[in-house]
Amino acid sequence: MTEPERTVAGLRCSEVLARLSEFRDAELPPELRARIQAHLDACDWCLRFSENFLALLAEFHRQLAMPAPLEPTVHHRLHERLRRSLRHTPS
Amino acid sequence: MPALYSAGYLHVPEEIASASEPDDATLLLETARGNRAAFETLVARHQAAVYRYARAIAQNDADAEDLLQETFLSAFLFAAGFRGDSSVRTWLLVIARNAALRLRARNSRASADAQGEAPLAELGWRAGWSQDDPESLAICAQRRDRLERALRSLPPEYREILVLRDLEGLSGPETAQLLGCGLPAMKSRLHRARLSLAAALREGGNDD
Numbered sequence: 001m002t003e004p005e006r007t008v009a010g011l012r013c014s015e016v017l018a019r020l021s022e023f024r025d026a027e028l029p030p031e032l033r034a035r036i037q038a039h040l041d042a043c044d045w046c047l048r049f050s051e052n053f054l055a056l057l058a059e060f061h062r063q064l065a066m067p068a069p070l071e072p073t074v075h076h077r078l079h080e081r082l083r084r085s086l087r088h089t090p091s
Numbered sequence: 092m093p094a095l096y097s098a099g100y101l102h103v104p105e106e107i108a109s110a111s112e113p114d115d116a117t118l119l120l121e122t123a124r125g126n127r128a129a130f131e132t133l134v135a136r137h138q139a140a141v142y143r144y145a146r147a148i149a150q151n152d153a154d155a156e157d158l159l160q161e162t163f164l165s166a167f168l169f170a171a172g173f174r175g176d177s178s179v180r181t182w183l184l185v186i187a188r189n190a191a192l193r194l195r196a197r198n199s200r201a202s203a204d205a206q207g208e209a210p211l212a213e214l215g216w217r218a219g220w221s222q223d224d225p226e227s228l229a230i231c232a233q234r235r236d237r238l239e240r241a242l243r244s245l246p247p248e249y250r251e252i253l254v255l256r257d258l259e260g261l262s263g264p265e266t267a268q269l270l271g272c273g274l275p276a277m278k279s280r281l282h283r284a285r286l287s288l289a290a291a292l293r294e295g296g297n298d299d
Contacts, residue, residue: 021282056231060253061257067139074156075138077156078134
């Protein structure tokens, strides 16, 4: 099921969708930020999506910010390559 | 660490050495002087992040390993070129990116930004916007393996910006500078990348 676009606080749903990342990153001018917030307060469809979209981004960072350690074979090949290539450089 | 220790005149007691690990810039300076131990510490500190970034921008894992190795070789050879106008981590990522561009040019593969032209509303719809089950997004995101799989399924341009901005935590201007684009273009690509991640997560959510 698809919800038809609404206009709330002078903004269409698609305009809110287009600005959600900037809204999340606090990169919007205060006036536009307030209008988006007003839209979200009154449009349950946009509110539900934005809450879940922002939750996804928070979870993405929480779970993957720390890179996984190198696999042993990748680690071994890296250090072998460095050892071979730098053998003749002065230390 | 006391100056006499850091200057290398005295043996550094372990408890002092571990209490104050040298920062990245110091290690790089030492690397430029040919200090292998400093370089090894630097490699150990950043290898996982460089490899993650390399996997984001490379076409395959073999290329990513090449990029990883080339990056640290270049870092050793050109350590003296570090000017200190970014973090050492960011400097390493720039080296990796330049190596990737050279590799791509050698392989003559066109950059594929397949979803770049898709209307934003269509991308949003695939991500769950204007649909009646947006909650499925947050549920899928609880699983690390699903997040990793969704990330891997994206075009390299989207993987790259997500790693830089949302995982490495580079600022908007830093990311734009590294990518060689303007801030508005960076923001637009980032938003499309995030929506594409959401779409990939939803679409792959029941593949287990």
